[in-house]
Amino acid sequence: MAGENRLPGVAFDGAPPVIWLTSAWGFDPQYWGYLGFTKESDRAWFLKEAGENPLVAIYVSDNAKAPEPLRGRLAGILRLGSQLGTNGDFMPKDLYQRVSSDPDTGNRWTHAVQALQAWKVLPGHEPPITELAPLTLGPSTGKGNNRQTIGRRGRRMEPDEARKLLDLPVVEVPVYGGRRTEDTEPAPLSAKLATSRAVARSTSPYTVDEDDSPKHLYILRLNGHLPHFLGRADAELAGLMVAKVGYSKAPDLRCHAFNRAMPACAFRWEVWKTEPGDPPHADWSVAQAGEEAMKQRLEELQAEPLGGEFYLASEASLLAAWRAGQAAAKTAAKEG
Incomplete structure (x- = not known):
């Protein structure tokens, strides 16, 4: 073979x-x-x-x-x-x-x-x-x-x-x-x-x-017992989420792809935040500006980076990052 x-x-x-x-x-x-x-x-x-x-x-x-x-x-x-x-x-x-x-x-x-x-x-x-x-x-x-x-x-x-x-x-x-x-x-x-x-x-x-095309911004959230996933104490992770920020033409399919890449287990990704309807951002460059803004805001709020676009953060921090990403994408679209 x-x-x-x-x-x-x-x-x-x-x-x-x-x-x-x-x-x-x-x-x-x-x-x-x-x-x-x-x-x-x-x-x-x-x-x-x-x-x-x-x-x-x-x-x-x-x-x-x-x-x-x-x-x-x-x-x-x-x-x-x-x-x-x-x-x-x-x-x-x-x-x-x-x-x-x-x-x-x-x-x-x-x-x-x-x-x-x-x-x-x-x-x-x-x-x-x-x-x-x-x-x-x-x-x-x-x-x-x-x-x-x-x-x-x-x-x-x-x-x-x-x-x-x-x-x-x-x-x-x-x-x-x-x-x-x-x-x-x-x-x-x-x-x-x-x-x-x-x-x-x-x-x-x-x-x-993914090829170039109109995009959605998104935040995925990992569902499951995070202390087991990260190997940490329960108290250390109270009120925190494991999340991924990014952009895609079809966030639901991107989430499906992440779940398919995982072995059968007690952890599953879900789409936590995305824009409804048709993809609102004209191309990857506009959406990438939004993604970078989300990452920057999470770093400012001292969310813990887990590699790539993955973070350990509170719900409040992720909501702030989401607002920053949408604002940055709108600005990039106007300037483009």
Whole structure:
């Protein structure tokens, strides 16, 4: 599983993209870093037909084990690599042990093709697959029903239906064993594919990407028992918060990215302060002026820096910093 795959961006030039469709019980590539086939012959057929680094759209089946809000909806898109193996090669060991011992999954989807990148449809925008791809699916029963074939080995989407996917708002999410980027900037799939960068298959670090665009200022707050988190006495931390100041086009997605980067534990980030509605600050330079003002105000109020944009501070200090940040951003916008 060593080595590297270089994947250039994709330019469609108005032509329909080649995208394959399959179904699954969910979409969580952070733990399931592959596309699986129950029969090796189906995997061989797919590899022959789909070619190098295919794009595969995943819709969630109506199986009772699938998350109910996503059943029957398109959840995300995978970009596959060339590495083959078993499912245990592309998921955490503890998950593999549970999957292999479950009578419903133990003998399914064991013939794997690695996934290098994954894009998740923005929550709340997952389209019903029957509306998105009725021709690819065919009728629900009888002759021409392609659903079993789609679930077993995939089916190339009809060109006009594949083109619809390019307009879906998506964010990039981490892949187990693949690209570890959490992308907090929602954009149409066409834009994500066109600007997709090279993907290292080794141990690339976890990063959070944002391009330039209008921004919100924000303050995130860490929820949980802070004395355990910081290794200090309860009395020392009374009335204090661990917070992060910053800016983003989508603070909710940035918060989600921070939570995804943490192991499962009793601590979670939440968006404590941000501006409502559309991003009010024209670009990163205006928002950065606000961020710097928040940090400066916290230092003036003797909040304890915890590295980067992280601070240990009282609620009153953070409120003062928030007001300073908004004022500085407004000034920067007028001067710009």
